[in-house]
Amino acid sequence: MLTGTTPHVPRAAHAGRSSGPRAGAIVSGNPPRPGVNVTISSTPSTRPAALLEDLDRRHVLHPHERGHRSQRRVMVRGQGSTVWDASGREFLDALGGGIWVAQVGHGRQELADAAARQISELAHFTSFFEYGTDKSALLAERLTTLAPAGMDRVFFTCSGSEAVDTALKLARLHHHHRGEPDRNWIIARHYGYHGTTYGSGTATGIPNMQVAVGPNLPHVEKVMPPYPYRPEMYGGQGTTEFLLNELSETIERLGAGNIAAMIGEPVLGGGGVIAPPADYWPRVRELLRSHGILLIADEVITGYGRIGSWFDSAPRGMDADIITTAKGLTSGYVPMGAVLMREEIAASVAGGERDFFHGHTYSGHPVAAAVALANLDIIEKESLLARSLAISEWFRTGLAGAAELPSVGDVRVEGAMAGIELVADKATREPVTDTLALAVADELYETHGVITRNYGPTLVLSPPLVFERAEAERTTSAITEVLGRLDVASGRIAPR
Numbered sequence: 285m286l287t288g289t290t291p292h293v294p295r296a297a298h299a300g301r302s303s304g305p306r307a308g309a310i311v312s313g314n315p316p317r318p319g320v321n322v323t324i325s326s327t328p329s330t331r332p333a334a335l336l337e338d339l340d341r342r343h344v345l346h347p348h349e350r351g352h353r354s355q356r357r358v359m360v361r362g363q364g365s366t367v368w369d370a371s372g373r374e375f376l377d378a379l380g381g382g383i384w385v386a387q388v389g390h391g392r393q394e395l396a397d398a399a400a401r402q403i404s405e406l407a408h409f410t411s412f413f414e415y416g417t418d419k420s421a422l423l424a425e426r427l428t429t430l431a432p433a434g435m436d437r438v439f440f441t442c443s444g445s446e447a448v449d450t451a452l453k454l455a456r457l458h459h460h461h462r463g464e465p466d467r468n469w470i471i472a473r474h475y476g477y478h479g480t481t482y483g484s485g486t487a488t489g490i491p492n493m494q495v496a497v498g499p500n501l502p503h504v505e506k507v508m509p510p511y512p513y514r515p516e517m518y519g520g521q522g523t524t525e526f527l528l529n530e531l532s533e534t535i536e537r538l539g540a541g542n543i544a545a546m547i548g549e550p551v552l553g554g555g556g557v558i559a560p561p562a563d564y565w566p567r568v569r570e571l572l573r574s575h576g577i578l579l580i581a582d583e584v585i586t587g588y589g590r591i592g593s594w595f596d597s598a599p600r601g602m603d604a605d606i607i608t609t610a611k612g613l614t615s616g617y618v619p620m621g622a623v624l625m626r627e628e629i630a631a632s633v634a635g636g637e638r639d640f641f642h643g644h645t646y647s648g649h650p651v652a653a654a655v656a657l658a659n660l661d662i663i664e665k666e667s668l669l670a671r672s673l674a675i676s677e678w679f680r681t682g683l684a685g686a687a688e689l690p691s692v693g694d695v696r697v698e699g700a701m702a703g704i705e706l707v708a709d710k711a712t713r714e715p716v717t718d719t720l721a722l723a724v725a726d727e728l729y730e731t732h733g734v735i736t737r738n739y740g741p742t743l744v745l746s747p748p749l750v751f752e753r754a755e756a757e758r759t760t761s762a763i764t765e766v767l768g769r770l771d772v773a774s775g776r777i778a779p780r
């Protein structure tokens with residue numbers, strides 16, 4: 285049971301700010317009545333903003349839609365770290381496409397060219413059975429050279445959720461085929477985010493995602509994550525000590541011979557950018573290995589440079605058996621995920637007389653693979669791993685003033701991402717309501733044109749890795765300005 289706070293849950297009702305039209309928005313035409321045909325230009329960016337917002341509101345069911353929010357933000361163009369909405373208003377994208385992607389920035393011609401070339405050469409051919417394409421083979425080889433040693437095989441997916449589902453299946457299959465068919469349990473963590481398909485959604489530590497959609501994936505057990513800012517979770521013990529004891533007890537209770545794998549993000553992303561103590565992953569790794577339990581590192585956010593290395597699990601001491609990735613693999617230009625695994629895992633699930641019954645129509649899609657290859661080229665040529673560490677420094681320096689404000693409990697910077705945890709009381713560390721944190725993100729959006737997001741009480745930054753120093757400074761000073769007007773006692777942001 286959590287003592288200090290509960291896992292951050294996307295809530296349906298956030299009434300933070302007015303949903304009326306933005307100041308300065310170009311509203312060129314009344315929204316059409318339902319069922320009325322409207323003739324408009326075929327160029328999306330020339331369509332009236334209000335019309336697009338209305339179409340969106342009426343016809344799109346959004347991922348993680350917040351039921352009580354009627355405003356819509358329709359984006360139509362991007363360049364570098366800047367995006368424009370349908371009204372022509374410019375925004376600074378401090379959240380990488382709003383969802384931790386856009387590593388190489390928006391509007392890269394090289395990626396458009398790679399996609400166009402591949403579409404005209406061969407748009408798609410399956411990777412099922414013995415088939416494959418030149419681009420998926422080249423990409424798989426490239427990933428194995430970038431990955432931690434021993435990760436010699438790659439399975440391609442279209443998303444992070446599919447990558448996680450694949451990893452969970454691989455772990456179970458591996459044990460089954462090696463003669464340990466009882467190893468079915470998966471250990472995951474509260475606050476972890478792994479996706480929204482049934483497997484990945486069950487492994488995710490956000491209880492609301494498992495409500496009213498059950499039965500969820502059976503045999504998934506959650507343990508606590510490291511959360512150094514909230515030591516009250518650990519009953520007076522050191523963070524790692526408590527967590528290792530809890531993990532040992534969990535293994536004993538479930539029975540080591542019944543557990544397939546543990547899954548965890550090297551640094552919790554959606555949980556609020558929370559890094560573990562340095563000894564956490566090495567000790568977890570050792571304990572799992574001593575019981576024959578596999579470790580899956582979910583690097584959907586941390587992979588491909590977000591924290592200054594290609595993969596963050598190795599420097600954290602995870603020495604993972606399976607690594608799940610997506611987002612930064614293509615910078616989000618086209619959907620693609622990749623599951624990297626040790627050769628022995630691939631060999632146990634397919635080979636000899638054994639067939640592997642798992643795959644997607646678009647696994648290894650050549651257009652996605654071509655874009656991924658071009659994307660990795662850019663990351664390399666423009667030294668974006670190093671840039672990620674520079675962004676880290678700019679964030680640290682720029683947020684130093686904000687850290688002193690009464691509403692700021694903790695500032696956590698990990699590579700090119702940051703979590704600013706807001707508190708109602710700095711002494712007791714009581715978190716602000718999600719509604720108030722959302723109001724802060726709204727104020728940054730409306731007043732400063734800076735795109736961030738709150739995950740529960742934590743404001744999160746995860747910009748393109750091409751972020752410039754001036755853009756980092758604009759982001760951090762906007763945050764400091766807005767938080768300076770946040771009065772946690774009244775739960776209001778004072779007018780400027």
Ligand SMILES: Cc1ncc(COP(=O)(O)O)c(C=O)c1O
Pocket residue numbers: 443444445446448477478479480549553554582583584585610611
């Ligand atoms: C760590 C992690 N794993 C998995 C996922 C799921 O990826 P997707 O949304 O592409 O299915 C996410 C998404 O944010 C994530 O952060």
